[in-house]
Amino acid sequence: MSGLSARDIGHRVVVRHRLPGGQLTDVIGALHSLDSDALVVRHSDSTPYRIRLTDVAAAKPIPPMPLRPVDVEQLFLTTALGRPAVETQYVGQWLLRASSGWTGRGNSLLPAGDPGMPVEDALKHAQTFYEERELPPLALIRLGSPEDEEFRRLGWTDARPEQADVLVMHTTLDLVNAEPAYEVTLTDRPDTAWYGTAFEGEVPAAAPAVMEGAPKVVFASVSLDGKLVAVGRGSMTGHWVAVDAVRVDPAYRRRGLGTAVLQGITRWAGPLGGRRSYLEVVEDNVAALTTYTNLGYQTAYKYRYLTIR
Structure with missing residues (x-):
């Protein structure tokens, strides 16, 4: 085998190898591991392929996948799931978060999806939630979103005007x-x-x-x-x-x-x-x-x- 080393672990590779019947086939994916006996390639669907080095005909790194456009709505919700607050409640699909005041993300409304009621009513629920916990009412708002325009129309303003935007x-x-x-x-x-x-x-x-x-x-x-x-x-x-x-x-x-x-x-x-x-x-x-x-x-x-x- 040529072209691969431990430095390529985690990167995309293509490996041409022999199947039990003798025919050649290629597998493309991320190199998961490499030792003296075999290598493991993880396909894009997460399936691992273990290939004995004696079956490898050729192998080499390949360029990274191009950076595709992101589903912003999905990512907006994903960020909340990756760092969950201590306490959460829902107003429809909107997420209310509280964590004793530590970090904005942990103590703010995430207006993702449908609140299940008029926005003005949902915001009143949010205000009550934070008042009961002696926290300032905060909403994490994606700039340029419909919620940005609607919240400001209803009187919500920058909580931290002196701070820069978060990317x-x-x-x-x-x-x-x-x-x-x-x-x-x-x-x-x-x-x-x-x-x-x-x-x-x-x-x-x-x-x-x-x-x-x-x-x-x-x-x-x-x-x-x-x-x-x-x-x-x-x-x-x-x-x-x-x-x-x-x-x-x-x-x-x-x-x-x-x-x-x-x-x-x-x-x-x-x-x-x-x-x-x-x-x-x-x-x-x-x-x-x-x-x-x-x-x-x-x-x-x-x-x-x-x-x-």
Whole structure:
């Protein structure tokens, strides 16, 4: 066999191999594993194919799949499922979220779908929900959406006018699952050291429930000089993998550690059926935005928080 190595794990490959009857066939997919006896290729439908190296006639990497247009409505809902709030309720299909005030995403209305009643009535339900929890009424609004126009017409205004828009960016795993430049440790539960690196100061009380609440979640970390210096979190929803909570110790920044954490998470997602990745970044975070753009991420939509005063 020629053309493949361990560095190609996670990337798309084509493998021509012999079937038991002797005829040749090709399989295309992501290289899942490679050892001295066999390789495993995961097809786009997540089916794994184990091929003995003695049966391989030829194998080589192939270019990544082009970045197809994204279903914005689907992604809008997917972002909520990837980082579930501590408490949720529904108004029709709209999602009310509360997490003791920690993060906007965890404490805001997500108006996705049909509220099952006039919008004005649904918003009154939302206001009551947040008032009962002594939280400000917030709605996460996709800019330029019909809800953006309707909420503002009903008197909702920018909750954080001093802050920039948030970009939700997406890409295909083929573009971001290269072998990390550093060893990335992956665990299904974070420890005290992970939280100590992820947060500057005291960890919010609601954080563990929010961070660990997704059905498929992973916590990535990189250690240098005997200490944890970079962390991140990944979660799977369908074929989407979310990357969030990426933080690098200030003394170790500008070394590609954040990129390594992201790559470690996306490589974890590939064998689980992951095909696409998304993340969120504030528009004026130029350094992070440049990194993600260079990795192949593109903006799917922007959002802001609205409130009623």
